[in-house]
Amino acid sequence: MEKVIILGTGCAGLTAAIYAARANLNPLVLEGAEPGGQLSTTTLVENFPGFKEGVMGPELIMNMKAQAERFGARFEYTECTGLKKGEGHVSIEVDGKWIDTGALIIASGASAKWLGIDKERELRGHGLTSCATCDGAFYRNVPVCVVGGGDSAAEEATFLTRFASKVYLIHRRGELRASKVMAQRVIENPKVEPVWNSAITEYIPDADGEMRAVKLKNLVSGEESELEVKCVFVAIGHTPNTAPFKGVLDLDENGYLLQKPGSTATNVPGVFAAGDVSDHRYRQAITASGQGCAAALDAERYLADLGIH
Numbered sequence: 001m002e003k004v005i006i007l008g009t010g011c012a013g014l015t016a017a018i019y020a021a022r023a024n025l026n027p028l029v030l031e032g033a034e035p036g037g038q039l040s041t042t043t044l045v046e047n048f049p050g051f052k053e054g055v056m057g058p059e060l061i062m063n064m065k066a067q068a069e070r071f072g073a074r075f076e077y078t079e080c081t082g083l084k085k086g087e088g089h090v091s092i093e094v095d096g097k098w099i100d101t102g103a104l105i106i107a108s109g110a111s112a113k114w115l116g117i118d119k120e121r122e123l124r125g126h127g128l129t130s131c132a133t134c135d136g137a138f139y140r141n142v143p144v145c146v147v148g149g150g151d152s153a154a155e156e157a158t159f160l161t162r163f164a165s166k167v168y169l170i171h172r173r174g175e176l177r178a179s180k181v182m183a184q185r186v187i188e189n190p191k192v193e194p195v196w197n198s199a200i201t202e203y204i205p206d207a208d209g210e211m212r213a214v215k216l217k218n219l220v221s222g223e224e225s226e227l228e229v230k231c232v233f234v235a236i237g238h239t240p241n242t243a244p245f246k247g248v249l250d251l252d253e254n255g256y257l258l259q260k261p262g263s264t265a266t267n268v269p270g271v272f273a274a275g276d277v278s279d280h281r282y283r284q285a286i287t288a289s290g291q292g293c294a295a296a297l298d299a300e301r302y303l304a305d306l307g308i309h
Helices: 011-022 037-041 057-070 132-138 151-160 180-188 285-305
Strands: 002-007 028-030 074-076 080-085 090-094 097-106 110-112 143-147 166-170 192-195 198-205 211-218 224-228 231-234 238-240 271-273
Touching (some): 002 011, 011 028, 011 057, 011 097, 011 285, 143 151, 151 180, 151 231, 166 198, 180 192, 211 231
Parallel strands (some): 097 271, 166 192
Antiparallel strands (some): 080 090, 090 097, 110 238, 211 224
16 A cells, blocks of 8 residues: 555645655655646746746756655656545555555646647647736737636736736627626726637747737627737636546535645545645645645645554
8 A cells, every 4th residue: 555645746746745755655646647737838937936037847847856756756657537435545546456545645736728729739838828927927018818708817817917018808708707896897907908709710820939819700790800919818717637536525616626724635534635626716836836735744644643654
């Protein structure tokens, strides 16, 4: 039986791995479907403390992984497909087999929803992103657009007015789904221009592979047009990677793992949650790392109470 298994290798999972490994718990870390998490597809990260010139997302992830390995963490390129409770342990399903563990830290993250059109993967980090607070400062005094109509889209558009020269808010309908206060705030902002009843049908990069413009289709008239923007911020939501845990762990109405107040513990003893899989509010690398640290400490104390060191 394993002492600790960690699911996910984003900032939360790797920080948990560093702490668990330094506590001599010899953690087994499963890389998951998206090794490195969302940072692995990010370019420059300027808001992670300790890097005054910024750090490339993949480099930050590789450094964290190497740090965890130095202290004895083990990594496997596989993912968890099921979870069940046992007596004094939990079991996870991996490649059709069940593995027992004294503690489980779930840091499987959340996947941003994208539009599903051509060039999407190539342009991520090159004028296409799902995080305004992460990337907004890179686009000072240039036009950008936000896609979406809910509170997240309204918040992102409002935030981006601090940097961009113009923020186009592209929505498939003729009014926002956002709360009345958020909708009013963004519509009344002079730097925001709503583009109603419209959808992006094509991303148009420049010769260097950076976003230059988008092709729009008016869903009422059918008319097509081109809109010059330097970045597209997709704000149509995230999907937490919690499918294997449904029916065993408590989830909120959007599928995020629920933690006990003041803890990273879930409703099942020995199972802890960290990072974007349980956090739909902040979704930052540094908050995910903090949660990973907390989850490892919680798991270590839980195991110690069982006499496992």
